[in-house]
Amino acid sequence: MTELLVCTDLDRTLIPNGHQPESPDARDLFWRLVQRPEVTLAYVSGRDRYLLESAIDEFALPTPDFAIGDVGTTIYRIDEGEWHAWRAWSDEIATDWAGNDRATLAGMLRDIPDIELQEPEKQNTHKLSYYAPADLDGDALAERIHDRLADAGVRSSVIWSIDEMRDVGLVDVLPAGATKVHAIRFLKERLHVADGRTVFAGDSGNDLPVLTSGLQAIVVANARDEVKQAAIRATAERGLENCLYVARGGLLGMNGNYAAGILEGIVHFIPEARSWLDIA
Template sequence: MKAVQPFLFVTDLDHTFVGNDAALVQLTQILETHRQEYGTRIVYATGRSPVLYQELKEEKNLLHPDGLVLSVGTEIYLDGNATPDPTWSEILSVGWDREIVLSITQKFAELTPQPDSEQRPFKLSFFLKQESAVDVLPQLESELEKYELNVKLIYSSGIDLDIVPRSSDKGQAMQFLRQKWKFAAERTVVCGDSGNDIALFAVGNERGIIVGNARPELLAWHSEYPADHRYLAQDFCAGGIIEGLKHFGFLE
């Protein structure tokens, strides 16, 4: 029976897994049962730093994950370990120079640094207003290109700018874990709601669930690049995830 096979469950947290409390309780029970009975693995992939993740975990009493992808894919933590996975950190460190990136960003007055907790070894984070982004992002990109650094810009929710290694995002972190744990793409499901989740959906033919409350940037991308292995839910947050898991036959 299809329903009793383990699957790899990868989800964004804010406005995806979290945000619909009644459905979250139900989804948590479903996932925990599936993990205990069939060996399903649970991964949270979030833009949050370790500090902000812990706050949310306590506030919402989140299920303990098997893997944790934090800071927009720049850090992977396995089995409750307090230090990032060294193999992943090594992959990201090639061609990355945090000090040079930092010095370039200081030329742009429109970039407001996010709190210290959000500045990570492989991530620099800023607030950038949407009206300034149109001009600032291309200029910043061309400045960074002069140094031939291993970097890319991730702008999401009309305010958050993350500068990270090119090889780092939620999608590539998910692929790293999928291969490590030997799950087929067809037995992997990814869930998200915003621009920084596009990486989860774009990387391969994993089953994708876009929750009903998805942001315009993700919906626009989805309509431009439709795919049979991606499902746009009606319900919001955890309710939409349950709907999608049933759609793909992961749940009966």
Template sequence: MNKVLATDLDGTFIPLENHPENERDLSLLGDHLAAQNVTLTFVTGRHLSSVQDAIQRHSLPQPDWVICDVGTSIYHRDGEEFHIANPYVQHLQSIVGEYSTKVVRQKFSAWDALRLQEQEKQGTFKLSFYCDATQVKSLVQMLRQALAEHAMPYNVIGSVDPFNGDGLIDLLPADVSKAHALQWWTKHTGLANEETVFAGDSGNDLAALTAGYRTIVVGNADRALAETVRTHFENCQQLDRLYLAEKTATSGVLAGCQHFGLV
């Protein structure tokens, strides 16, 4: 049977700042994953260049696959190079049809409350804005209403940057998310859910945390999120497929991988 670790990065696989145990366990985890020939897939909201920066900055093991841009891009690593998964591009194109992000951008160009994010944070299927953090919730509702009125096949995700407090708005193809991309990737690569362990820490991981994989919730995750995930697995009578780590971030991922026999 194949062994797969699919993991969020920030707050999960990447060591927390000033946590030497996380740093030590990252080295151990990397060695164990390589020794057990585990397929490593990063599932993150970051864009590819930001993922590559994180790999270098934190000395992360090289992933075999990267699911990034909030689920709108999938890359496969070949040596030192990452190549876009064209079948996934075609899949997303079939969802949006004639409504490219350029068309959608023009539709909302007059909205003063939205400020376009930097070019490297945009994608073929991802349109990203900054906004006032206090307006995130109301803007998400207004954007969803406007998209529905114009029959544009896009969804809106709003959040607040935990590092600087910026309001963040992402427009993605309808129903697309990190979980959607992970499920597409699992099917595309011929893997069974049983072969994959997913690790996460935050609300934007919730759909993937409850998508049917063996699951690790790291110890630094919000307690309400952890309880929501636990309740889901309890209702499905699958608590044996859930590991609620006591240890934080990387150390929790390592403990979970050991619990599930991945390493």
């Protein structure tokens, strides 16, 4: 039975593909922790299944028990190397788009300036994704898209984030129930894991719904300052300060970036995890 559910974003959270340095032993220590029998590991990412598998291979990551992909629109169970799509999740989120497919929604948004459809491989049945200039007011853009779709009876969640490496804005239009936070709650409820035994780690704007949801959440030290401040501000406004941990480095002499920050936050929320890492 799962005693601890560890959920983590990949790019610039577990994967050290940002500008900041990675602590040398951090990923090995993360691997050691998640291989324990009481730990269930779920990756939570904007990547699709094949990009998830590519990342696992390229960065020598532990194979997860579950993968929440495409910004929360897909959930896979991984069993002995086989990936099984969770149909119950797809059925649950499908009703939000009121019978409209992705192409129909794109038609509703065609006259909104400054957005450009992402490549076909970055779309899926329940995910409509655009590029936009990084210096736009992302919140205002997301609100405009949301309101346009709402007028057509579509219940949507519009997520704005920035790809630091490419300096481009990312806009994901999802069913209202298909955010990362809803997917994590769906998973933890079906695994019968309590809130106090669930942790999530992230770094970017599309992680903010989880970081500010009241689930135990970790912001890794390499996250953008505006993401840290937005998470701190939102949790304070909701009285959820105790549910958020912003990594700052120091655990085992590590810097708090990427996997080091995930481990630091896990130890903060789950004190017995110190012994799992053989920390004196």
